[in-house]
Amino acid sequence: MITQAKKENITKLSTLILNAIGNIANTLTGENEKDKILKTLDFYISMDINRISYNNIWTYKIENELAGLIIAYNSNKLKELDAPILNHLKLKNMFLKSFDKECFKDEFYIDTVSVFEKFQGRGIAKELFAFTEKKAKDLGFKKISLLVDFEKEKALKLYEKIGFKKNSILNVSKHNYHHMIKML
Numbered sequence: 001m002i003t004q005a006k007k008e009n010i011t012k013l014s015t016l017i018l019n020a021i022g023n024i025a026n027t028l029t030g031e032n033e034k035d036k037i038l039k040t041l042d043f044y045i046s047m048d049i050n051r052i053s054y055n056n057i058w059t060y061k062i063e064n065e066l067a068g069l070i071i072a073y074n075s076n077k078l079k080e081l082d083a084p085i086l087n088h089l090k091l092k093n094m095f096l097k098s099f100d101k102e103c104f105k106d107e108f109y110i111d112t113v114s115v116f117e118k119f120q121g122r123g124i125a126k127e128l129f130a131f132t133e134k135k136a137k138d139l140g141f142k143k144i145s146l147l148v149d150f151e152k153e154k155a156l157k158l159y160e161k162i163g164f165k166k167n168s169i170l171n172v173s174k175h176n177y178h179h180m181i182k183m184l
Contacts, residue, residue, distance in 0.1 A: 001060070001061050002058050002059070002060050002127065002128065002131050003058065003059060003061070004054075004055075004057070004058055004059075005045070005054040005055075005057035005058065005059050005069070006054060007046055007048075007054050010042055010045045010046055010054060011066075012066050013041075013042075013045050013054075013057060013059070013066075013069060014037075014038045014039075014041035014042045014045060015038065016066075016068065016069050016112075016114040016115075016116065017041055017045075017052060017069070017071070017112055017114060018034070018037060018038060018041065019114050019116075020112045020113065020114035021112060022149075023173050023175065024172060024173045024175075025037045025041065026173070027099065027100075027173045028040075028041075028044075028052075028085065028099070029041060029044075030088075030089045030092045030094045040088075043088070044084075044085060044088075045057065047084055049080065049081065049083075049084055050081050050082070050083075050084045050085050051071070051073060051078070051081040051082060051085065051111055052071055052111065052112070053081075056071050056072060056073045056081075056111070057069055057070070057071050058070050058071075058072075058128065058131060058132070060115070060124050060127065060128055062119065066116070067115060067116055067119035067122075067124055068113070068114055068115035068116065068119060068124045068125065068128060069112070069113070069114055069128075070110060070112070070113045070128040070129070070131070070132055071110070071111040071112040071113075072108055072109060072110045072111060072132045072135070072136070072144075073108070073109060073111065074108060074109075074139070074141075075103040075104060075105060075106065075107040075108070075109045075145070076105060076106060078103070079098075082098060082099055085099075086098070086099075099172075100170070100171060100172040100173060101170055101172075102147055102170060102172055102177075102179075103145050103147075103179070104145070104179075106141070106142070106143070107141070107143055107144065107145040107181065108132070108135070108136035108139065108141040108143070108144045108145070109144070109145050109146070110129075110132055110144060110145065110146040111146075113125055113128055113129070113146075115128075125158065126158075126162060129162055132144065133182070133184060136184060137184050141184060142183065142184055143181050143182060143183050143184055144181070144182050144184065145167070145179060145180060145181045145182075146159065146164065146179075146180055147170060147172065147177040147178065147179055147180070148177060148178050148180060149175065149176075149177055150175075150176050150177065150178065156178065159180055160180075162182070163182045164180040164181065164182045165180060165181060165182070166178045166179075166180055167179045167180055167181045
């Protein structure tokens with residue numbers, strides 16, 4: 001079952017996010033230690049507005065157990081979504097004007113999709129993508145987009161199988177990613 005995350009129930013969401021985004025978490029949180037990264041991600045998730053706020057997260061549960069999540073949002077609101085995170089990083093004496101470009105104008109951007117290993121291979125990611133595609137259409141978007149690490153061949157093949165096409169190459173946190181889009 002897919003439902004929107006709730007502010008009161010963020011347990012394990014940060015672990016799924018960290019599993020998916022890897023070294024981007026260091027840039028996003030300003031931390032290098034896993035427990036501090038997870039704590040900061042929890043803080044961000046509990047906020048009402050930012051790119052990984054509970055308001056942008058949908059979870060997939062099997063028998064009340066969290067199996068996976070997807071984070072997606074309007075690319076046109078990125079400045080507004082990033083402001084709370086950038087302000088938090090200033091408190092840590094990290095002064096960034098913005099994060100590396102991950103998406104383009106007028107996209108419903110899929111920031112993160114992650115499924116716990118014990119639930120992988122059951123089609124959960126495909127269901128999360130289908131849900132997000134419908135949500136994007138309902139909101140009037142003509143395309144959805146995502147990034148995939150050059151080294152994640154399995155993920156790239158899944159994305160191509162469900163209709164995403166490579167669009168460009170973007171460098172995020174000193175690492176290259178394929179920017180992929182799917183027209184709706």
